Amino acid sequence: MSSRINIGFIGLSSKGGWASSAHESYLKNSSIYTIKAIANSTIESSKSSAEAFGVNKYYATSEELAQDPDIDTVVVSVKVPLHKSLIMPALLQGKNAIVEWPLGRNLQEAEELTQLARSKGVKTMVGLQGRQSSVVKKMKDIISSGKLGKILSTHLYAGGILWGPTIDESKSYIADIENGANMITVLGGHSLDAMCYVLGEFESLTATTHNARKTIELRDEKGNKIRDIPLTSHDQMSVSGVLTSGAYASAHLRGGSYKGTNLLWEVEGTHGELQVRGPNGHLQLSFPTLYASFDGEDMIEIAVHDEQDTHVNVGRAYDEFAKEGGLYPTWEDAVIRHRMIEAIYRSAQTGTKQTYKTTY
Structure with a gap:
């Protein structure tokens, strides 16, 4: 790649949103x-x-x-159902491609895009x-160093903020499971990806999905109720396995935000423990606190000094993408994560243990 990477951006709105807060906030000050x-x-x-x-x-x-011809990399940051159709022209023109997670509405779309790329x-x-979170990287370093000894178990408990009692009209599409942006793909995709990045993929898994709420209250931009709409995206999910x-x-994910625990992730080893706590279940865009105990000592906070802004982890991913041999999640990684999610759905539907291919 050239010393300067020229981006064509699809979905960057002047009215605000994720693309402007997480992407443009980094890109406008980038030397790359x-x-x-x-x-x-x-x-x-x-x-x-x-x-x-x-x-x-x-x-x-x-x-x-x-x-x-001036563009060498195309970025897509729009609603999930449009990912495939909007990035396809860039792939056909041989452009490098960056797309938000989930890569597609389902595994089939993710595989088609990856094969074409x-x-x-x-x-x-x-x-x-x-994967770019300082807490996640620190956990990976500690575990890789052997300080925790043999890893025995891990447990994740997270709240999704969305998929609770109400939803803004602008986000109403996430209530429909067919659109691919639901609690399992978004909250589950991000949080379980971090867990698997640190500790490895599931050898096998068993899952339960549930809709505790059958409808969700749709609200306008002023917070006024418009009507109730069906909630086909699950608002409860548990998965466990080896x-x-x-x-x-094991992991339990649920929709909404709570006064109690919104993020708790624990790792237990033969010589120590790690614990992550935070007010936001979305590990990928929040800045939780990491605690550790080694050889039976009391839990202590492991200081991680981060700029706490929406663009931080996204910017780090961009930095890695620009490097030769950089560490960033590829579309092949996305396919593996989509496979895991499909295995979760199959297990919940059939009541049986499931496996998925953990390499591309």
């Missing part, structure tokens, strides 16, 4: 990347965003953006930025 062009859902939106973010070129469609020889990254390392693992 330049946003060369923007394409949104309408030409008017594209023009507005280009003017707001100081970008010279804007397009009406992803096809037009993909044909721009591999056939074109392009570089890919998926937005599983929890990891490839031989350790036992």
